[in-house]
Amino acid sequence: MSLPKPDELISDVKLHSTPAKDWMEIKPELKKGYYLSIVEPKYLEELDLNHMGKWQPYDEKWPLPDGWQETVKEELQRRMRMNRAFKLFMDICVRCGACADKCHFFLGTGDPKNMPVLRAELVRSVIKGEFSTFGKLFGRLAGARKLDEDVIKEWFYYFYQCTECRRCSVFCPYGIDTAEITMMMREILLELGIGTDWGIKPVHNSYYIGNHVGVPPQSFRENLEFLVWEFEEITGIKIDLDKYINRKGAEIMFVPLSGDYFAEPGIYTMLGYLVLFHYLDLDVTMSPFATEGGNFGFFNSLEMAKRLHSKIYDEAKRLKVKWLMGGECGHKWRIWHQYHNTFFGPLDFLEVPKSPITGTVFEHAKSNKIIHIVEFTADLIAHGKLKLDPSRNDHLVVTFHDSCNTSRGMGIFEEPRFVLKHVCNNFVEMPENTIREKTFCCGSGSGLNAGENMEIRMRGGLPRANAVEYVHKEYGVNHLACICAIDRAALPTLLQYWVPGVEVGGLHELVANALVFEGERSRDVDLRRRPLKTPVKGVD
Amino acid sequence: MNVGWSFLIFLVLLLIPWVGVGVLGLQGLFAIVIPYVCFLVFVIGLIYRILNWAKSPQPFKIPTTCGQQKSLPWIKYSRLESPFNTFEVVLRMVLEVLFFRSLFRNLRADLQGKKLIYGSAKWLWLGAILFHWSFLIILIRHLRLFTNPVPSVIQFLDYMDSFIHSFGVPPVYITDILIIAGLSFLLLRRLVDAKVSYISHGSDYFPLFLILGIVITGVLMRYNLKVDVYAIKQLTLGLATFKPVVPEVKIGTIFYVHLFLVSVLAAYFPFSKLAHMIGVFFSPTRNMPNNNRADMHVNPWNYPVKHLTYAEWQERFREPMENAGIPIDEEAEKEEHEWYTIYGPNKNLNL
Numbered sequence: 015m016s017l018p019k020p021d022e023l024i025s026d027v028k029l030h031s032t033p034a035k036d037w038m039e040i041k042p043e044l045k046k047g048y049y050l051s052i053v054e055p056k057y058l059e060e061l062d063l064n065h066m067g068k069w070q071p072y073d074e075k076w077p078l079p080d081g082w083q084e085t086v087k088e089e090l091q092r093r094m095r096m097n098r099a100f101k102l103f104m105d106i107c108v109r110c111g112a113c114a115d116k117c118h119f120f121l122g123t124g125d126p127k128n129m130p131v132l133r134a135e136l137v138r139s140v141i142k143g144e145f146s147t148f149g150k151l152f153g154r155l156a157g158a159r160k161l162d163e164d165v166i167k168e169w170f171y172y173f174y175q176c177t178e179c180r181r182c183s184v185f186c187p188y189g190i191d192t193a194e195i196t197m198m199m200r201e202i203l204l205e206l207g208i209g210t211d212w213g214i215k216p217v218h219n220s221y222y223i224g225n226h227v228g229v230p231p232q233s234f235r236e237n238l239e240f241l242v243w244e245f246e247e248i249t250g251i252k253i254d255l256d257k258y259i260n261r262k263g264a265e266i267m268f269v270p271l272s273g274d275y276f277a278e279p280g281i282y283t284m285l286g287y288l289v290l291f292h293y294l295d296l297d298v299t300m301s302p303f304a305t306e307g308g309n310f311g312f313f314n315s316l317e318m319a320k321r322l323h324s325k326i327y328d329e330a331k332r333l334k335v336k337w338l339m340g341g342e343c344g345h346k347w348r349i350w351h352q353y354h355n356t357f358f359g360p361l362d363f364l365e366v367p368k369s370p371i372t373g374t375v376f377e378h379a380k381s382n383k384i385i386h387i388v389e390f391t392a393d394l395i396a397h398g399k400l401k402l403d404p405s406r407n408d409h410l411v412v413t414f415h416d417s418c419n420t421s422r423g424m425g426i427f428e429e430p431r432f433v434l435k436h437v438c439n440n441f442v443e444m445p446e447n448t449i450r451e452k453t454f455c456c457g458s459g460s461g462l463n464a465g466e467n468m469e470i471r472m473r474g475g476l477p478r479a480n481a482v483e484y485v486h487k488e489y490g491v492n493h494l495a496c497i498c499a500i501d502r503a504a505l506p507t508l509l510q511y512w513v514p515g516v517e518v519g520g521l522h523e524l525v526a527n528a529l530v531f532e533g534e535r536s537r538d539v540d541l542r543r544r545p546l547k548t549p550v551k552g553v554d
Numbered sequence: 555m556n557v558g559w560s561f562l563i564f565l566v567l568l569l570i571p572w573v574g575v576g577v578l579g580l581q582g583l584f585a586i587v588i589p590y591v592c593f594l595v596f597v598i599g600l601i602y603r604i605l606n607w608a609k610s611p612q613p614f615k616i617p618t619t620c621g622q623q624k625s626l627p628w629i630k631y632s633r634l635e636s637p638f639n640t641f642e643v644v645l646r647m648v649l650e651v652l653f654f655r656s657l658f659r660n661l662r663a664d665l666q667g668k669k670l671i672y673g674s675a676k677w678l679w680l681g682a683i684l685f686h687w688s689f690l691i692i693l694i695r696h697l698r699l700f701t702n703p704v705p706s707v708i709q710f711l712d713y714m715d716s717f718i719h720s721f722g723v724p725p726v727y728i729t730d731i732l733i734i735a736g737l738s739f740l741l742l743r744r745l746v747d748a749k750v751s752y753i754s755h756g757s758d759y760f761p762l763f764l765i766l767g768i769v770i771t772g773v774l775m776r777y778n779l780k781v782d783v784y785a786i787k788q789l790t791l792g793l794a795t796f797k798p799v800v801p802e803v804k805i806g807t808i809f810y811v812h813l814f815l816v817s818v819l820a821a822y823f824p825f826s827k828l829a830h831m832i833g834v835f836f837s838p839t840r841n842m843p844n845n846n847r848a849d850m851h852v853n854p855w856n857y858p859v860k861h862l863t864y865a866e867w868q869e870r871f872r873e874p875m876e877n878a879g880i881p882i883d884e885e886a887e888k889e890e891h892e893w894y895t896i897y898g899p900n901k902n903l904n905l
Contacts, residue, residue, distance in 0.1 A: 021668060029665050032752040062860065063898040092896075096855060096905055098610040099838045105607075106833035109758050111750040112656075112678060115663040121670060131753050148757075148825060155559050157755035183618045187650070187657040187682075188830055189839035191618060205897060221862055231871050232878035260881045302880050303867050316613075317859055317897060324861040332864055332886060352846050356614050359850040378625045382847035389625050396628060423616070425623030425636040425844055432629070447661055447672040451620040451635065480670045 017047075017469060020512055024476060027124035029115060037126055038139065038159055042168040044071050047469030050174055050210035050462070057209075057218045061318070064207035071170060076163065082206055083161055087144055089202045090137075100198045103190045104138050107131065113182040113190075118454050119175050122473030127172050130182035130192040136168055137199060170208060173199040175470055177459035178313075178345075179418035184451050196460075201315040209314060212464035216310040220322050225272035225306035234305055235259060237275045241285040248543070250535030250552070253292045257299070260333070264299035265370060267335040268387075269307040269326060271343045273499035274520070280502040282541050283342060283520025287387065290522060293400070293529055294371055298339070301329035307346040308499060312353075313461035319349060320357045327358050337367040338384040342520050344498030345459065347386060348423035355382045372397040388497055388521060392429040395436050401530040407438035408547040409540070410493040412524070413485050414443070415478070415505070416453035417498035427451075430497055430521055437521075437528040442489045448481035458504035471504070472511050479512035486513050494518045557745065560759040564767060571814035576807040584810045585789055586798040592817035599824025600832060607836045615851035618839040636844045643843050650840055654682055681743065685736030688729040689765070691715060692772075695729075699787055700794040730773050737766050761828055764819050771812040781806045855905050860893035 017023065033040060049071050058065035066077045079085070094101040113130040115121065120128040127133060135157065142149030142158035149158030159165075178193035203209075216226035223230055229237065235255065242253040258268075268291075274284035291298050304326045311318030330338055340350055355361070364383035367376040374393045376385050394400050414434055420426045427450050434441055448454055457474030485491040494505060494516055505518040519542075527540045538549035574580045621632025634655075637643045649655040662675035695712050698704040716725040741762045744754050775781045785801040786809060792798040823829065835841065843849070865888040868875070875882060894903040 024665070024668055027665055029663060030748055032748045037752065058898075061898075062895065062900045092905060095610055096613065098607060098612040098836065099616065101610050102607055102833055102836050102838075105603075106827065106830040106837075108827045108830055109750070109753045109755070110657075110678060110682070111747065111753060112660050114749045114753070116661070121663055121665070126749070126752055129749065129753065135753065152756070155556060155756035157757060180618055183839050184620050185656055185659055185661075187654050188834045189618055189650075189656065189837040191616070191839045194616070222867075224867065230874060231880055232874040235878045235880055256879070260883065262883070301864075302871075302875065303864050315897065317895060321859045321861045324859060325864070328861075328864060332883065352616055353614055355846055355850045356853045356856065374626070376625070377627075377848065378623070378845070379847040381850050384847065392629075393626055396626070422618050422620070425619030425621060425632070426625070427622045428629045429625065445672075452659075452661075476668075477670055480668070 017472060017511070020472075023469070023472060024122065027122065027473075029121070029124055032126055036154075037132060037135075038154065040127075041164055042171050044167065044171055045469075046072075048175065048467055049171055049470075050212050050464055050467050053209045053211040053214040057214050058207065061214070061218060061221060063204060063209065065209070066207040071167075076166065078163065078166065079206060082166075085205060086161060086166075086202060089205050090141060091145070093198045093201070094141075097194070097198065099191065099194045103134065103195055104141050106188050107134060107138065107190055108188075109135075110187065112185050112187065113192075116182045116185050117192075118177075118179070118181070118457055118477045119470070119474045122457070122476040123175075123470070127168070128175060130186075130190075133172055133176060133192055134190065134195050136165070136172060137195060140165060166203075166206070166208075169199055170203055173203070174210065174462065174467075175474070177418070177455045177457065177462055177474065179455035179459060180422040181418065181452070181454070184422060197312075197316070200313065204314050210461065210464075213310060213313050213461040216461075217314060217318055217322065220306045220310065224303045224325075226308060226310055227272045227276045229272060229276060229305070231302035231305075234275060234302060237281070238284070238288065241275070241281055242288060245285055245289060245541065248537055248539060248541065249531065250533070251289075251292070251531050253288055255288075258288070258291065259300055260302050261299040262332075263334050265297040265336050266299070266339050267304075267330050267333055267337075268298050268300050268339050268341070269304055270300060270341045271307050271346065271499035272305060273308070273343075273503050274341060275305075277503070279506065279517065279519045279523070279542070280499055282523040282526075283499075283502065285541060286520060286522030286524075286526035287341060289526035289529060290387075290391065293531065294394075297370065299333055299335065301325075301333060304329040307340045307350070308343050309346060309349050310461055312345060312349050316353075319353065323349065323354065323357065327361070331363055336365040337379075338364070339367075339387055339390060340384060341387055342497035342499065342522065344417035344419040344500055346419075346499075347426070348419035350382075350384055351424045354384065369393055371399050386426060386429070388426065388429045388433060391522070391525060392432045395433060400525075402436055402525075402528045403530050403550075404437050404439045404528050405548060406528045406540070406546060406550060407524055408440065409544065410438060410524075411440040411442060411489060411491045412438050412493045412495050413482065413491045414441070414449075415456075415482075415494050415496040415498075415501060416449055417496055417501055418453060418455045418459060420497060421451055421453050426497070430495075433521055433525065434495060437524045442485050442491055444481040444485050448477065454478040454481065456498075456501050456504045456508060458508070459500055463500060463504045468507075472508065475504070475508040476512065478505075479508055482509060482516055483513045486516050492516055495521050495524060497521050556754060556756040557759050560756040561763055563756075563760065564763040567764075567815065567818055568767060568811060571810040572807060574814075575810040581800045581810070584814055585800050586793070589793060589813060589817050590798075592821040596820035596823055599821075600829075603824050603829050604832060607833065611854045612838045612842075613853040613855065615842045615846050616838050617842045617844045619844050623844055638843055638845045638848075640843065643841060647835070647841055651834060654679055654686075656840075657682060677739070678743070681736050681739035683736075684732045685740060688733035688736060691729045692727075692733065692769075695727075699790040702787075702791055724776060727776075730769070730776075733769055734766075734773075737762060737769065741766070757826060761819070761822070761826065764815060764822070768812060768815045768819065771808055771815065775806070775808055775812060779806055779808050781809050857894040857903060858892055860895060861891075863889065863891070865889070
């Protein structure tokens with residue numbers, strides 16, 4: 015897909031002027047490059063979901079099922095009954111506009127319906143118009159309107175231009191979280207049978223094969239074999255994979271991300287985990303079935319999220335492990351941290367995580383029994399259990415990208431920075447208003463990292479890329495570290511477009527590259543075979 | 555257009571007591587019946603809203619974490635932005651409700667060429683603080699009309715608020731000036747700022763007009779069109795003690811306009827966006843602790859879902875697994891598990 019040049023792409027963006035027409039009178043115009051394709055009906059069928067047959071969003075008339083209005087109204091009311099957050103957020107917005115310019119999609123498009131307040135208003139107006147006496151009486155004056163086919167098109171268009179990053183909810187004086195609204199609205203669209211190709215196929219893969227990208231167990235093993243073979247080639251250290259796959263009775267079950275054993279640059283992060291396990295001789299195992307910590311189900315419905323992650327706990331039981339550890343991923347940790355305990359608890363068959371190396375008991379995970387690998391590694395470093403040589407990463411000037419979900423749905427800020435400062439010497443923060451809780455999304459989260467919507471991805475990623483560009487020009491940053499597999503899949507494309515010359519990788523890739531092994535061989539390249547600044551002297 | 559209609563409705567509301575009392579002489583209706591009815595609507599309406607929100611369960615613990623989580627003991631966590639226990643949540647909520655902490659974070663984004671620039675933007679916060687705090691103090695001050703003797707706290711507040719004596723008699727209330735400043739700012743911002751104007755409904759302007767109307771009639775009564783405060787207190791005290799009387803002395807029509815607008819505000823309050831005053835306390839992204847992994851949150855409608863089991867999966871991949879040298883689990887048993895769904899053709903759960 016051909017995109018305009020970076021300078022031209024956003025020349026139409028005006029942040030401080032608005033259309034002449036009232037937003038309710040602007041009919042949804044589905045622009046190419048902004049929306050996702052619809053999935054083949056068989057995938058929905060095999061997941062026991064409704065579908066609308068074969069169709070695409072660009073069709074003039076959408077094949078909405080008979081009685082769809084009633085379905086939508088019922089489902090809206092059901093969700094207000096089931097979910098206080100949704101009901102409350104529909105009720106209490108005062109339209110102060112504090113959220114307006116906080117959304118990366120608004121900053122990249124200037125489309126007023128990408129202001130979080132209007133995104134929510136797309137639904138709020140219908141709830142007022144269909145259920146509220148005031149709304150029915152005063153109509154437009156009270157911000158109310160009726161449900162029609164254009165509304166559905168608008169919902170599809172704009173709720174798939176939200177990455178559920180929660181940045182708006184940081185600034186909202188009532189904490190209104192657009193992610194909650196987007197989640198509910200995608201559920202309702204799914205109930206009608208509207209599911210995206212990029213959103214549903216990974217779910218199907220994860221459900222039947224075990225992971226989003228559909229890597230079957232034998233390829234999973236082969237991919238890892240390739241990685242450890244490559245590591246042996248570079249360092250001379252041999253990692254035995256047998257103990258890590260489908261072994262029963264280990265202390266820890268590790269759940270990786272498919273992005274990390276599927277494609278560059280994620281694979282180096284996966285290698286990083288394996289290198290760390292080998293270095294510590296950790297008693298850890300991985301299920302060949304629960305090979306996906308991420309959860310595209312979450313981007314479709316809460317029920318689907320639970321359906322996909324049920325296998326993790328079934329597998330923990332079957333493999334008779336004591337506790338769980340998860341890899342570096344964004345939305346995975348939003349779900350693991352904020353949803354798992356409620357979905358699957360109480361998890362009495364597991365034990366409170368305790369680091370077998372340092373003896374640290376992870377009290378903050380005493381109920382859920384799952385910890386983030388970065389928490390684990392930070393603890394190791396704090397206890398001096400890793401021999402690290404940060405100068406091995408001297409060829410990199412590194413910045414750290416806080417992923418939206420781990421930032422605003424978990425709060426893991428210091429651990430990755432602590433690790434980073436111990437594994438590399440050149441670490442530069444991006445500008446203050448673009449990191450930590452104010453961090454910007456990559457623009458491709460929540461099931462948007464497809465090809466057909468590349469333009470909106472590049473636009474939505476503008477604020478992130480802009481901040482990277484700043485540190486790239488000012489400090490010569492050439493490497494962006496992150497703890498999210500979607501970032502590792504999406505940011506290379508984004509940065510290639512906006513800031514060529516900055517590479518992307520996970521934290522544990524840098525950890526592994528800095529780890530000093532006994533008996534390692536001399537090398538002058540890093541794990542990606544990029545030349546090191548000063549060659550490593552080993553025993554040859 | 556939204557502004558126009560809202561203003562028109564406001565004008566009509568202004569005229570009702572003018573005609574009702576000034577022309578038709580319906581003092582009893584406007585001094586007693588309407589205030590009582592509206593106050594009742596206010597109380598019942600708010601209770602209804604509270605129960606309505608409380609009735610819907612909060613299925614998941616979803617605080618927006620704006621600071622470091624509590625994890626390893628040697629990492630300092632943010633008690634306010636990532637509260638771990640109820641006490642810290644209360645602190646976060648206090649700062650949120652009393653000082654609008656989230657609004658204080660506000661930034662402004664500008665696009666220069668293809669560079670995004672972020673700057674501090676505290677004006678909205680300032681306007682909001684001025685308005686809300688002045689409103690609260692004015693409300694408390696008004697309690698002197700409903701109490702006899704007036705508690706010393708209220709007297710003290712009154713004294714503090716009017717400590718500027720230099721502008722003549724009666725002394726000027728500081729909050730009167732501040733609330734007009736705050737409201738004017740909020741109204742002007744809504745009219746002038748392109749984005750805010752674009753998102754504003756009639757129902758966003760209306761309360762501003764209504765409250766400005768209340769403030770201006772109140773100010774006029776105090777400083778210009780003097781009204782008989784003793785007569786007013788006779789009425790208000792009567793209302794408060796449920797022995798309402800229409801005072802024999804004539805109170806100016808302006809008072810009835812003031813009272814009517816207040817009544818309308820009270821009745822309108824629970825059914826409009828103004829309910830944010832109560833709603834903010836319910837906000838799950840603010841009133842829940844970030845201790846998900848240490849303390850399980852129960853979802854009352856959590857239900858077992860359909861999922862593929864390992865045994866079914868292993869059956870499909872047995873051969874390639876054997877070839878790849880992945881151990882086969884011969885103990886894995888196929889079991890049926892009960893499941894429910896609210897989706898699709900197999901819907902078997904109606905929540």
